Amino acid sequence: MPRFLTDSEHRTLAAACDRLIPPLDAHPGAAALGVADYVDTLLAAFTFDPPRIFAGGPYSGRAGGDASFDDFLALSPLEELAWRTRIEGSRGEPAREFNGPVVGWQQRYRDGLGGLGADFADQPPGEQDRRLDADPAFKALCYEHACEGAYGAPEYGGNRGLAGWTAIHFAGDVQPRGYTDEAVSGRD
Amino acid sequence: MTDAAHATLDCDVVVVGTGPGGATAAHVLTRAGRSVIMLEKGRNHLLALDAPFGPLGHVSNDEIKFTRRHFLGPDPLLEPRTFRIDDGDGDRRWTGDVNNLPSTVGGGGFHADGKLPRFREVDFRARSELGPIEGADIADWPFGYDELEPYYTEAERLVGVAGDHTANPFAAWRSGPYPMPPGPDMFCATVTAAAAERLGYHPYRAPTGVNSIEYDGRPACNNCGFCAFYGCPIEAKGDPVGLLRAALHTGHCEIRPDAHVTEVVLDATGRQARGVRYLDAAGDLHEVTASAVVVACGAFETPRLLTRSGIGNPDIVGRFLMYHLQTLVLGLFPFRLHAHRGRAVTHLMDDPIVPDELAMAAARDAGLPYFRGGIVEHGGAGMPIMEAMHLPSGEMHSRLMLDSPMRDCMAAFTMQGEDLPQATNRIDDDPRVRDVWGRPAGRVTYSPHAHDAACATHWAPRLEAVMKEAGAHTTFWVTSPPLRDHLRAGADPTPTSRHVMGTTRMGTDARITVCDPTQRCWDVDNVLVADSSVFPTSTGYGPTLTIVATALRAATLLAGGDAPRTTP
Ligand SMILES: Cc1cc2nc3c(=O)[nH]c(=O)nc-3n(C[C@H](O)[C@H](O)[C@H](O)COP(=O)(O)OP(=O)(O)OC[C@H]3O[C@@H](n4cnc5c(N)ncnc54)[C@H](O)[C@@H]3O)c2cc1C
Ligand code: SF4
Numbered sequence: 001m002p003r004f005l006t007d008s009e010h011r012t013l014a015a016a017c018d019r020l021i022p023p024l025d026a027h028p029g030a031a032a033l034g035v036a037d038y039v040d041t042l043l044a045a046f047t048f049d050p051p052r053i054f055a056g057g058p059y060s061g062r063a064g065g066d067a068s069f070d071d072f073l074a075l076s077p078l079e080e081l082a083w084r085t086r087i088e089g090s091r092g093e094p095a096r097e098f099n100g101p102v103v104g105w106q107q108r109y110r111d112g113l114g115g116l117g118a119d120f121a122d123q124p125p126g127e128q129d130r131r132l133d134a135d136p137a138f139k140a141l142c143y144e145h146a147c148e149g150a151y152g153a154p155e156y157g158g159n160r161g162l163a164g165w166t167a168i169h170f171a172g173d174v175q176p177r178g179y180t181d182e183a184v185s186g187r188d
Numbered sequence: 189m190t191d192a193a194h195a196t197l198d199c200d201v202v203v204v205g206t207g208p209g210g211a212t213a214a215h216v217l218t219r220a221g222r223s224v225i226m227l228e229k230g231r232n233h234l235l236a237l238d239a240p241f242g243p244l245g246h247v248s249n250d251e252i253k254f255t256r257r258h259f260l261g262p263d264p265l266l267e268p269r270t271f272r273i274d275d276g277d278g279d280r281r282w283t284g285d286v287n288n289l290p291s292t293v294g295g296g297g298f299h300a301d302g303k304l305p306r307f308r309e310v311d312f313r314a315r316s317e318l319g320p321i322e323g324a325d326i327a328d329w330p331f332g333y334d335e336l337e338p339y340y341t342e343a344e345r346l347v348g349v350a351g352d353h354t355a356n357p358f359a360a361w362r363s364g365p366y367p368m369p370p371g372p373d374m375f376c377a378t379v380t381a382a383a384a385e386r387l388g389y390h391p392y393r394a395p396t397g398v399n400s401i402e403y404d405g406r407p408a409c410n411n412c413g414f415c416a417f418y419g420c421p422i423e424a425k426g427d428p429v430g431l432l433r434a435a436l437h438t439g440h441c442e443i444r445p446d447a448h449v450t451e452v453v454l455d456a457t458g459r460q461a462r463g464v465r466y467l468d469a470a471g472d473l474h475e476v477t478a479s480a481v482v483v484a485c486g487a488f489e490t491p492r493l494l495t496r497s498g499i500g501n502p503d504i505v506g507r508f509l510m511y512h513l514q515t516l517v518l519g520l521f522p523f524r525l526h527a528h529r530g531r532a533v534t535h536l537m538d539d540p541i542v543p544d545e546l547a548m549a550a551a552r553d554a555g556l557p558y559f560r561g562g563i564v565e566h567g568g569a570g571m572p573i574m575e576a577m578h579l580p581s582g583e584m585h586s587r588l589m590l591d592s593p594m595r596d597c598m599a600a601f602t603m604q605g606e607d608l609p610q611a612t613n614r615i616d617d618d619p620r621v622r623d624v625w626g627r628p629a630g631r632v633t634y635s636p637h638a639h640d641a642a643c644a645t646h647w648a649p650r651l652e653a654v655m656k657e658a659g660a661h662t663t664f665w666v667t668s669p670p671l672r673d674h675l676r677a678g679a680d681p682t683p684t685s686r687h688v689m690g691t692t693r694m695g696t697d698a699r700i701t702v703c704d705p706t707q708r709c710w711d712v713d714n715v716l717v718a719d720s721s722v723f724p725t726s727t728g729y730g731p732t733l734t735i736v737a738t739a740l741r742a743a744t745l746l747a748g749g750d751a752p753r754t755t756p
């Protein structure tokens with residue numbers, strides 16, 4: 001269940017990101033990688049406590065040690081101001097508008113997904129590409145977040161089942177195990 | 189100051205900034221028994237501030253947190269900076285992240301990957317030994333390499349530098365070996381270093397501030413690869429956590445994070461500082477009184493703090509800003525190089541710093557008396573999100589991510605070309621853009637000297653030839669900042685260099701410099717600058733070991749200690 005996006009927006013976003021990072025051979029597409037969940041978690045970051053902005057550390061548990069990435073870190077007052085502004089927009093609040101109004105990502109996704117149309121997911125690829133190209137700024141925003149969601153740590157909501165890393169032969173976070181000296185210096 | 193007046197002070201010395209410069213000063217002063225309060229604008233993710241000052245566990249192999257979400261600050265939404273090439277750009281050309289180094293306890297040392305070479309003897313005497321270059325203001329340093337050598341030795345010991353002291357034929361003399369042997373070579377660098385040797389160059393294993401063995405109570409690096417731009421989850425990087433922890437252990441040091449110093453407070457004469465004022469996380473204003481102030485905010489913020497406080501000749505403070513003109517030479521290989529494992533760079537070469545016949549001829553052709561390039565770092569590319577963001581979307585994206593031309597098959601040379609000092613390159617206040625505290629954003633006005641551009645243009649094809657010799661099937665090069673002819677409209681014109689220097693120059697002439705030869709401000713001599721702001725020239729080497737060495741020297745002199753001596 002998405003927390004910020006509607007089901008319909010979530011479906012549109014998954015389809016849009018699948019055009020930006022499409023499935024190919026061993027590489028799953030953005031939809032299968034859970035990129036729409038990544039974006040939804042980011043847009044809904046402040047519905048979690050602590051907000052899901054900075055994952056914890058030092059280890060995820062995937063390479064040894066206790067898993068702690070899921071223990072997101074509390075934000076300072078200034079960090080909260082910055083991330084609320086970025087996500088929610090400035091909403092006319094003077095504290096968020098010291099350099100003028102800011103349109104937040106929530107609004108940009110709402111408008112951008114609306115612009116793609118509720119029937120976007122059912123369109124043929126050519127039509128989907130045409131609609132995405134009609135709004136280059138929104139396409140760029142989706143692409144940026146799709147890259148994060150496809151290849152970032154799964155605790156942020158994407159990279160489902162580590163499939164993004166697996167596809168590209170990337171081990172991901174490796175602490176505290178690390179790599180041996182031979183793995184650094186030798187030819188694979 | 190009378191004893192009674194001294195007794196009412198909050199501490200002996202207040203240190204502003206906790207990066208390598210501030211941490212070094214705090215270490216020296218607390219070791220000498222002085223009480224120190226350190227004020228840091230950013231948050232603390234580095235170490236517990238209660239004994240035994242262990243790691244907080246916030247640091248992780250997390251590309252999103254460190255490279256996408258400004259975890260170590262500053263967040264450009266809160267603290268935007270602006271940039272313009274020259275007055276012709278109007279008030280600004282660019283707003284956002286301009287050479288942001290972390291704003292956090294530990295400063296830039298927190299996430300640097302710590303190639304820590306020393307400068308060479310001639311670097312301190314460039315004006316008298318090499319002569320002037322038109323349009324630049326090349327100056328000698330007010331002290332020489334021989335005077336700094338014992339401090340370099342101490343800096344390497346304190347930070348923990350691993351290296352091979354016999355490896356670099358161009359290196360300055362040194363009084364002893366490095367404290368640790370070099371760490372493992374990255375495969376990618378062994379391929380490019382061997383090719384460089386075949387072509388007559390002199391690559392060597394980089395001295396790095398990373399433990400190759402257990403050292404100073406911290407473990408050896410385990411090669412996780414999340415190194416440059418990341419903190420080290422296991423504390424294998426010594427800079428500056430080792431220095432800060434040592435200062436805290438003396439019992440004479442307190443670190444206050446989220447403390448934004450707004451001004452150095454002067455007494456009624458305007459010739460002595462009596463402390464500083466700072467805003468805490470809640471926005472409340474505080475004052476800390478002290479008999480001396482160490483300013484170590486980094487070369488971007490230090491001149492701004494002095495200017496706000498009315499310290500230094502306003503016509504000079506902020507001028508002579510220097511970076512390194514980075515020439516990035518990239519080679520794509522038909523096999524995997526896995527440069528994302530281990531430290532980010534394991535080999536350097538100094539050849540462009542010591543010009544050969546070819547370079548001298550090219551310099552003459554460009555109408556210049558000589559070329560001074562910079563160290564060439566042998567490294568590779570980074571992590572998957574970074575690679576993905578550089579690729580086009582669509583099928584090409586997925587195809588290229590599978591093949592990984594960048595992350596896994598690319599080698600990179602970065603030449604940190606010497607940037608000649610020019611008075612027109614400067615930091616001042618933007619007339620309109622504001623930071624979250626309502627104050628003017630810092631603004632850079634910067635354009636590299638013709639020397640820097642000509643030197644890059646000469647060395648780039650020579651370095652491409654090394655890449656080809658190493659087996660690259662495709663090579664190309666770019667500079668950062670882009671040379672004027674290569675600058676596309678709307679493209680980011682800012683230098684990616686995180687080596688920022690020269691904005692409160694030191695020297696022997698009070699009329700044309702801000703700090704005296706002991707790094708104290710000429711007009712307010714109980715204010716000492718302990719960062720690369722004081723550098724008269726940029727040289728072609730990373731600045732950080734020299735920041736630590738010069739801060740050691742300046743803080744030792746402030747504490748009344750004897751200057752140590754070594755001999756070649
Ligand atoms: C990825 C990366 C790799 C690098 N690699 C190398 C390398 O290999 N070799 C090398 O030599 N250098 C390297 N550097 C550069 C190195 O990080 C800097 O040279 C070094 O950190 C500078 O130290 P400093 O103490 O002068 O300033 P900083 O490290 O910038 O610290 C200044 C501190 O002061 C604080 N501050 C600023 N203003 C205020 C204020 N008003 N009130 C309170 N606090 C304030 C800041 O928040 C900051 O924490 C690298 C940098 C990066 C980003
Ligand atoms: S590569 Fe080594 S020094 Fe760098 S972050 Fe990983 S463990 Fe630490």
